[in-house]
Amino acid sequence: xxxxxxxxxxxxxxxxxxxxxxxxxxxxxxxxxxxxxxxxxxxxxxxxxxxxxxxxxxxxxxxxxxxxxxxxxxxxxxxxxxxxxxxxxxxxxxxxxxxxxxxxxxxxxxxxxxxxxxxxxxxxxxxxxxxxxxxxxxxxxxxxxxxxxxxxxxxxxxxxxxxxxxxxxxxxxxxxxxxxxxxxxxxxxxxxxxxxxxxxxxxxxxxxxxxxxxxxxxxxxxxxxxxxxxxxxxxxxxxxxxxxxxxxxxxxxxxxxxxxxxxxxxxxxxxxxxxxxxxxxxxxxxxxxxxxxxxxxxxxxxxxxxxxxxxxxxxxxxxxxxxxxxxxxxxxxxxxxxxxxxxxxxxxxxxxxxxxxxxxxxxxxxxxxxxxxxxxxxxxxxx
Amino acid sequence: xxxxxxxxxxxxxxxxxxxxxxxxxxxxxxxxxxxxxxxxxxxxxxxxxxxxxxxxxxxxxxxxxxxxxxxxxxxxxxxxxxxxxxxxxxxxxxxxxxxxxxxxxxxxxxxxxxxxxxxxxxxxxxxxxxxxxxxxxxxxxxxxxxxxxxxxxxxxxxxxxxxxxxxxxxxxxxxxxxxxxxxxxxxxxxxxxxxxxxxxxxxxxxxxxxxxxxxxxxxxxxxxxxxxxxxxxx
Numbered sequence: 001x002x003x004x005x006x007x008x009x010x011x012x013x014x015x016x017x018x019x020x021x022x023x024x025x026x027x028x029x030x031x032x033x034x035x036x037x038x039x040x041x042x043x044x045x046x047x048x049x050x051x052x053x054x055x056x057x058x059x060x061x062x063x064x065x066x067x068x069x070x071x072x073x074x075x076x077x078x079x080x081x082x083x084x085x086x087x088x089x090x091x092x093x094x095x096x097x098x099x100x101x102x103x104x105x106x107x108x109x110x111x112x113x114x115x116x117x118x119x120x121x122x123x124x125x126x127x128x129x130x131x132x133x134x135x136x137x138x139x140x141x142x143x144x145x146x147x148x149x150x151x152x153x154x155x156x157x158x159x160x161x162x163x164x165x166x167x168x169x170x171x172x173x174x175x176x177x178x179x180x181x182x183x184x185x186x187x188x189x190x191x192x193x194x195x196x197x198x199x200x201x202x203x204x205x206x207x208x209x210x211x212x213x214x215x216x217x218x219x220x221x222x223x224x225x226x227x228x229x230x231x232x233x234x235x236x237x238x239x240x241x242x243x244x245x246x247x248x249x250x251x252x253x254x255x256x257x258x259x260x261x262x263x264x265x266x267x268x269x270x271x272x273x274x275x276x277x278x279x280x281x282x283x284x285x286x287x288x289x290x291x292x293x294x295x296x297x298x299x300x301x302x303x304x305x306x307x308x309x310x311x312x313x314x315x316x317x318x319x320x321x322x323x324x325x326x327x328x329x330x331x332x333x334x335x336x337x338x339x340x341x342x343x344x345x346x347x348x349x350x351x352x353x354x355x356x357x358x359x360x361x362x363x364x365x366x367x368x369x370x371x372x373x374x375x376x377x378x379x380x381x382x383x
Numbered sequence: 384x385x386x387x388x389x390x391x392x393x394x395x396x397x398x399x400x401x402x403x404x405x406x407x408x409x410x411x412x413x414x415x416x417x418x419x420x421x422x423x424x425x426x427x428x429x430x431x432x433x434x435x436x437x438x439x440x441x442x443x444x445x446x447x448x449x450x451x452x453x454x455x456x457x458x459x460x461x462x463x464x465x466x467x468x469x470x471x472x473x474x475x476x477x478x479x480x481x482x483x484x485x486x487x488x489x490x491x492x493x494x495x496x497x498x499x500x501x502x503x504x505x506x507x508x509x510x511x512x513x514x515x516x517x518x519x520x521x522x523x524x525x526x527x528x529x530x531x532x533x534x535x536x537x538x539x540x541x542x543x544x545x546x547x548x549x550x551x552x553x554x555x556x557x558x559x560x561x562x563x564x565x566x567x568x569x570x571x572x573x574x575x576x577x578x579x580x581x582x583x584x585x586x587x588x589x590x591x592x593x594x595x596x597x598x599x600x601x602x603x604x605x606x607x608x609x610x611x612x613x614x615x616x617x
Binding site: 001013295298299300301376 | 461468493
């Protein structure tokens with residue numbers, strides 16, 4: 001017989017009380033682990049979606065504003081590029097130290113050119129990168145191919161009065177209209193979009209690139225480091241993180257985390273309160289027994305130890321079972337929250353067990369201290 | 384030689400909301416080692432209060448309690464617990480066994496905080512259960528034992544640390560007369576084995592086995608007859 005066995009035996013004697021005490025922790029930890037696991041999975045899913053959403057780094061030629069005037073007469077200004085970007089720069093971008101973080105590097109080329117008699121902006125990009133660089137585009141019929149095809153922005157289609165299956169001519173070359181872009185609210189609505197090679201050919205600039213869009217995988221978001229490395233690789237270019245995108249990613253993830261932590265904190269507080277109330281009730285109920293133990297020579301520390309062992313057993317069992325159920329519940333619920341690939345998240349489960357133990361033991365502190373302070377005469381008086 | 388227990392002008396007041404009642408009023412006593420003293424008196428005379436003060440379960444409102452030369456009121460709560468465990472064995476009228484533990488486990492309870500091996504503890508408990516005549520009933524729960532058997536288990540529990548003094552509060556109060564006699568026989572045996580025994584009782588028949596009778600009335604020692612042994616011998 002030792003304190004641990006005494007605690008264990010007492011738990012078995014008061015099964016319903018032990019179950020009730022454990023229920024608070026079980027529900028609290030189950031909810032916490034379920035929400036935390038779900039949050040982890042949702043964070044990952046949101047991250048994946050945001051990463052898929054588009055670029056977060058923009059690379060343009062470095063420019064300077066040049067003011068033009070004659071005497072006191074201001075003639076406005078113009079931007080002067082220090083150097084131009086070319087398709088060869090893609091290799092330099094993909095060669096940076098953190099290249100494994102680069103999900104896509106997409107070159108764009110813009111030029112103003114004739115389109116069936118109208119002067120429109122042509123935008124060239126690799127046909128194979130449409131899904132990666134512009135996943136939100138909706139194109140009626142089909143996107144353009146590598147050669148001889150264009151997609152018209154919704155406004156450009158209206159100006160040219162062309163639709164899928166029609167043709168657009170420019171500089172003696174005829175392009176088939178493969179599709180029309182649904183309105184996006186962006187400048188591309190007024191553009192003719194084609195393969196970058198075709199647009200470079202129209203402009204007579206066969207290696208020219210107006211800008212690169214880089215999508216970096218943003219887990220832990222080392223975007224600033226990636227920006228610095230690309231800047232080093234392309235000294236003549238201006239490399240900037242699209243901060244808004246990065247910030248919105250962080251904000252979305254943080255919002256999920258805050259919601260999860262808030263709900264968990266409430267449930268855990270209720271669980272802790274249940275432990276406190278049931279252990280306090282147990283101490284009240286066992287005043288005589290505690291008095292007898294003190295009378296036969298138990299030190300206060302031994303009484304504390306007895307109650308902590310009792311709650312410790314309950315907390316451990318209920319935390320572990322709560323964590324197990326929480327993980328299972330999170331996996332089952334994950335598809336309902338837009339998580340495509342549900343995976344068991346063990347770190348919230350381990351954290352849950354630790355919190356459950358801490359909660360149980362902390363909830364025991366006030367009643368255990370009260371029990372330890374009980375005078376042995378309480379038992380004698382109850383004779 | 385100093386007495387084993389000495390009480391000097393011990394008073395005990397219980398109070399509530401400014402109203403206090405004296406359970407003991409200036410009791411002075413000396414009890415030598417090896418005595419078998421019976422404390423008698425009417426209900427409310429202060430018997431149980433005296434026993435709890437002697438056992439260090441509560442501190443008197445005034446006065447001094449010395450046991451084996453140690454002033455009990457000078458000890459901290461934990462040191463007092465250690466002193467009780469090492470020096471005093473308590474036996475209660477209602478046994479106060481833990482109902483979810485077997486007889487053996489109940490006897491082992493005072494040894495729970497100790498670091499000795501479970502086997503050693505069990506062997507010690509079994510030896511004591513055997514000594515109180517309950518051999519073969521080690522695995523029984525209190526609910527499976529008679530009142531007399533429960534009291535024997537409680538006595539075995541009180542003896543587990545081989546205390547110098549046994550304090551018993553109405554140990555036969557819940558038992559029929561035949562079973563009560565058996566328990567008193569057990570106390571006599573323990574006394575003959577060298578234990579100091581202090582027993583609170585209503586039953587004057589218990590006096591026959593004691594060496595001393597202390598009668599309380601209204602919180603004061605009304606009679607103190609140290610010649611019981613002579614009386615008993617006659």
